[in-house]
Amino acid sequence: MQTKPNPGFFKRNAPIAGEADAIERAKNGDPDAFSTLYALHKRRVYTLCLRMLGNVSEAEDMTQDAFLHLFRKLGSFRGESAFSTWLHRLTVNLVLMHLRKKGLQLVSLEETINPSEDDAPKRDFGSRDQALAGSVDRVTLERAVALLPPGYRMVFVLHDVEGFEHNEIATMLECSTGNSKSQLHKARLKLRELLRNPQALPPLNGAAESAAQNASVGQKVVAR
Amino acid sequence: MKDLASANLDHMTPEEFEAYLPELFEAGGGSISKDPRFANFFKAYPNCAALVADLETIAEQARSLFEPIHDPSDSVWSNIASKLQHGGGTDSDES
Numbered sequence: 001m002q003t004k005p006n007p008g009f010f011k012r013n014a015p016i017a018g019e020a021d022a023i024e025r026a027k028n029g030d031p032d033a034f035s036t037l038y039a040l041h042k043r044r045v046y047t048l049c050l051r052m053l054g055n056v057s058e059a060e061d062m063t064q065d066a067f068l069h070l071f072r073k074l075g076s077f078r079g080e081s082a083f084s085t086w087l088h089r090l091t092v093n094l095v096l097m098h099l100r101k102k103g104l105q106l107v108s109l110e111e112t113i114n115p116s117e118d119d120a121p122k123r124d125f126g127s128r129d130q131a132l133a134g135s136v137d138r139v140t141l142e143r144a145v146a147l148l149p150p151g152y153r154m155v156f157v158l159h160d161v162e163g164f165e166h167n168e169i170a171t172m173l174e175c176s177t178g179n180s181k182s183q184l185h186k187a188r189l190k191l192r193e194l195l196r197n198p199q200a201l202p203p204l205n206g207a208a209e210s211a212a213q214n215a216s217v218g219q220k221v222v223a224r
Numbered sequence: 225m226k227d228l229a230s231a232n233l234d235h236m237t238p239e240e241f242e243a244y245l246p247e248l249f250e251a252g253g254g255s256i257s258k259d260p261r262f263a264n265f266f267k268a269y270p271n272c273a274a275l276v277a278d279l280e281t282i283a284e285q286a287r288s289l290f291e292p293i294h295d296p297s298d299s300v301w302s303n304i305a306s307k308l309q310h311g312g313g314t315d316s317d318e319s
Contacts, residue, residue: 047292160286185246
């Protein structure tokens with residue numbers, strides 16, 4: 001089956017004011033312009049690394065690597081996609097390369113990053129009186145995502161959070177689109193299981209937890 | 225995961241429905257609960273309706289995570305700036 005383009009993804013990666021100018025100046029070696037690009041994109045790149053790796057120290061190292069890589073590759077950016085989309089891809093590829101070096105063999109996603117029996121979602125349709133609607137906030141979801149097995153977390157973050165299509169994920173993870181869909185489904189089932197008992201979810205590490213809580217408060221204020 | 229083309233949407237067991245779910249989510253753009261083709265099925269199997277509603281809630285809430293909220297420490301930029309200053313941004317630095 002062919003995957004449809006996700007219009008939300010492109011809206012969410014709209015160009016940022018001043019970005020195009022900074023890109024051109026940075027391409028010409030202007031250090032201040034590169035610092036502007038860092039300021040504009042550091043949060044997004046770091047948050048992506050943190051979610052994929054689940055570890056602050058590794059996420060900071062990867063953020064550093066991603067921007068050093070960006071510095072080297074900026075000249076090849078032709079503007080065929082949004083800059084943030086391009087930077088996201090670059091970051092995702094670096095994180096995946098890092099994980100492969102660490103021994104997480106994403107190449108054979110089917111076999112190696114499938115979780116153990118204990119981590120896999122239970123076959124349970126559940127009951128209506130435990131519906132999640134209205135009870136899942138950002139902090140709780142962040143906590144649950146952090147507990148997902150790496151393979152599930154990777155596909156969930158790339159598809160449901162970052163907006164990549166299954167065919168793109170399949171290319172990045174070197175697996176089939178069917179496998180990407182199946183992993184995503186299992187990730188959501190596992191999240192459902194975790195979110196049904198939110199009291200049991202451990203808090204994220206200090207800074208990440210307070211950032212998530214502040215963002216959640218901000219969202220509620222905006223919603224009013 | 226089963227191929228949606230072979231599905232008999234009028235006569236499915238909950239187990240068959242679950243096997244089609246990954247494809248159904250993809251084909252339905254993430255919204256299955258309001259699809260009239262499944263109205264009778266959901267009436268007959270309310271637990272499947274609950275499952276779908278929960279999975280849709282999770283997928284919907286996941287979009288709120290896109291807005292970045294985590295900041296790297298200041299040392300990240302210091303390290304980048306220092307490496308760039310010392311030529312670490314060149315290709316030869318790549319391991």
